[in-house]
Amino acid sequence: MVGIGGPGAGVRKFLTRIDDNAMKIGLVRRGFSGTGGAEAYLLRLAHGLVKAGHEPTLITSAEWPSDRWPGGRIVRLPGKTPSQFAKAFAETNFGVDLTFSLERVPGCDVFRAGDGVHAAWLQRRGAFESPWKRWFHQYNPKHFALMHLERQLFRSAKAVIANSRMVATEIRHWHGYPAEQIHIVPNGIGPALPRQDRALARQKLGLPAEAFCVLFVGTGWERKGLKFAIEAVERLGKDALLVVAGRGPQARYASAQARFLGPISDLSALFSAADVFTLPTIYDPFSNACLEALAAGLPVVTTTANGFSEIITPGIHGHVVEPGDVAALAGALEFWREPREDTDAVCRKLASRYTIERNVTETLVVLRRVVGGG
Numbered sequence: 182m183v184g185i186g187g188p189g190a191g192v193r194k195f196l197t198r199i200d201d202n203a204m205k206i207g208l209v210r211r212g213f214s215g216t217g218g219a220e221a222y223l224l225r226l227a228h229g230l231v232k233a234g235h236e237p238t239l240i241t242s243a244e245w246p247s248d249r250w251p252g253g254r255i256v257r258l259p260g261k262t263p264s265q266f267a268k269a270f271a272e273t274n275f276g277v278d279l280t281f282s283l284e285r286v287p288g289c290d291v292f293r294a295g296d297g298v299h300a301a302w303l304q305r306r307g308a309f310e311s312p313w314k315r316w317f318h319q320y321n322p323k324h325f326a327l328m329h330l331e332r333q334l335f336r337s338a339k340a341v342i343a344n345s346r347m348v349a350t351e352i353r354h355w356h357g358y359p360a361e362q363i364h365i366v367p368n369g370i371g372p373a374l375p376r377q378d379r380a381l382a383r384q385k386l387g388l389p390a391e392a393f394c395v396l397f398v399g400t401g402w403e404r405k406g407l408k409f410a411i412e413a414v415e416r417l418g419k420d421a422l423l424v425v426a427g428r429g430p431q432a433r434y435a436s437a438q439a440r441f442l443g444p445i446s447d448l449s450a451l452f453s454a455a456d457v458f459t460l461p462t463i464y465d466p467f468s469n470a471c472l473e474a475l476a477a478g479l480p481v482v483t484t485t486a487n488g489f490s491e492i493i494t495p496g497i498h499g500h501v502v503e504p505g506d507v508a509a510l511a512g513a514l515e516f517w518r519e520p521r522e523d524t525d526a527v528c529r530k531l532a533s534r535y536t537i538e539r540n541v542t543e544t545l546v547v548l549r550r551v552v553g554g555g
Contacts, residue, residue: 202549203234203235203236204235204236204278204279204548204549204552205235205236205238205276205277205278206230206235206236206237206238206277206278206279206280206281206548207237207238207240207256207275207277207279207280207281208223208226208227208237208238208239208240208252208280208281208282208283209240209241209270209280209281209282209283209284209286209289210223210239210240210241210245210282210283210284211241211242211258211260211263211266211284212241212242212244212245213241213242213244213245213246213249214400216400216427216428216444218295218468218469218470219283219295219296221469222283222295222368222469223239223283224249224250224251225369225370225371225537225540226537226540226541226544227239227250227251227252228251228537229537229538229540229541230252230541230545231251231252233541233545235545236252236253236254237252237254238252238254238255238256238275238277239252239254239255239256240256240258240270240275240280241255241256241257241258242257242258242259242260242266243257245257256273256275258270258273262326263284263285263326263327263330264326264329264330266284266286267284267285267286267287267330270284270286270288270289271286271287271288278552279291279548279551279552281293281544281548283295283296285299285327285330285331285334286330286334287330287333287334287336287337288337289334289337289338290338290339290340290551291338291339291340291341291342291547291548291551292334292335292338292340292341292342293341293342293344293544294341294342294343294344294348294352294466295344295466295467296466297348297351297464297465297466298331298348298351298352298355298356299324299327299328299331300328300331300355301351301354301355301464302404302464303324305463305464305486305504306404306463306464308463308504308505309463309504309505331356332356335352335356335357335358338358338362339362339551340362340363340364340547340550340551341358341362341363341364342363342364342365342366342544342547343363343364343365343366343466344365344366344367344368344466344467344488345365345367345466345467345488345489345491346365346488346491347466347486347488347491348466348467348488349363349365364543364547366540366543366544366547367467367492367535367539367540368467368469368472368489368535368540369535369536369537369538369539369540369541370469370472370473370476370532370535370536370537371536371537373476373477373529373532373533374448374449374452374473374476374477375449376449376452376453376477376478376525377449377450377453378453379453379454382449382450382451382453382454383454385447385450385454386424386442386445386450386451386454388422388424388440388454389422391420392420392421392422393417393420393421393422393456393518394422394424394454394455394456394457395410395414395417395421395422395423395424395455395456395457395458395459395514396424396426396451396452396454396455396457396458396459396474396479397410397423397424397425397426397427397458397459397460398425398426398427398451398458398460398470398474399426399427399460399468399470400427400428400429401429402427402429402430402434403463404462404463404464404465405460405461405462405463405465406460406461406462406463406484406504406505407425407429407434408434409461409504409505409507409510410423410459410461410510411423411434411436411438411439412507412511413459413461413507413510413511413514414436414438414439414511414514415436415438416507416508416511417511417514417515417518419438421438421514422438422439422440423436423438423439423440424440424442424451424454424455425439425440425441425442426442426443426444426445426451427443427444428443428444429441448473448477449477452473452474452477452478452479453477455474455479456479456517456518456520457479457480457481457482457499457514457517458470458471458474458475458479458480458481458482458499459481459482459483459510459514460481460482460483460484460487460489461482461483461484461502461504461505461510462483462484462486462487462504463484463486463504463505464486464487464504465483465486465487465488465489466488467487467488467489468483468487468488468489471483471487471489472489472532472535475493475498475499475528475529475531475532476528476529476532476533477528477529478524478525478526478528478529479528480498480499480500480517480524480528481493481498481499481528482499482500482501482502482510482513482514482517483499483500483501483502484501484502484503484504485501485502485503485504486504492531492535493531496516497527498527498528498531499513499517499528500513500516500517
């Protein structure tokens with residue numbers, strides 16, 4: 182298993198052979214979102230594969246823009262639903278050495294469980310839903326179809342990459358997939374964003390100069406726990422402000438202590454303006470937004486339902502609370518109201534270990550082993 186630590190001597194020796202043997206790799210992702218974490222990861226991975234001398238082919242649907250792919254070749258499959266896309270995938274020969282999928286498609290060689298385990302997500306969400314909603318989701322045909330695809334996938338995949346121990350454990354629990362075929366490869370990000378002057382960054386974003394600014398970034402606000410973030414910030418006093426970046430139903434989450442900025446392109450200003458970052462998620466296999474905030478020098482307050490929580494030390498890089506525990510979340514945020522001199526440096530140092538270069542290196546080890554039958 183490729184673990185949380187960096188590649189050892191045996192891995193480095195193995196990578197020497199990888200560099201001498203270019204692979205044709207089919208990367209599978211249905212649909213496209215310009216702000217999606219999976220799309221951002223796939224683009225970084227493709228850049229890394231090209232740089233390492235390999236030939237990535239994007240296997241996708243009609244939505245992915247042609248100018249947003251660095252690998253060159255794109256194969257587009259029909260299918261408006263995950264099941265239709267999986268059927269088209271099974272019927273197509275792509276002329277590659279192996280397929281590496283971020284999508285639940287039975288028959289792929291390697292699956293990256295970047296979205297986690299669907300059954301685990303439904304169970305976690307159910308703890309915060311009314312009985313009728315739990316019943317609705319339990320018998321929703323869409324969820325039936327996804328769980329069916331997931332079961333088929335884990336029966337056929339030669340290897341699985343999980344981005345956290347949490348997800349690896351869920352894969353074994355829900356699907357009985359062999360532990361020796363699960364490889365833990367954490368997410369990786371690009372260079373850290375430069376820090377801007379805090380006062381100027383707040384002025385640029387229209388934020389109060391003296392407020393205690395708690396930053397929340399992302400879409401899918403129900404899953405990511407925006408409701409809990411707002412309730413926690415409301416407990417901190419009138420000088421506390423939750424800054425929300427990303428698309429979502431703002432009217433549903435209206436609060437006098439929440440400021441909705443919408444999608445923000447100047448992430449450097451966004452992170453520089455904040456005092457602390459929070460993602461009180463119900464379920465997140467490994468949040469890239471948390472890693473990016475850490476790389477910008479911000480402490481991160483998140484939950485045990487986020488695989489990212491495995492890499493931080495509470496009180497040093499942030500805090501970890503249980504999902505839905507608003508009192509604990511408020512207390513953790515309050516801890517970071519007073520700035521600590523070394524926080525910026527220690528957060529950046531930890532984040533610097535989780536680069537896209539490391540991710541590509543460890544992912545290639547897994548792919549080459551599958552190609553070689555190891």
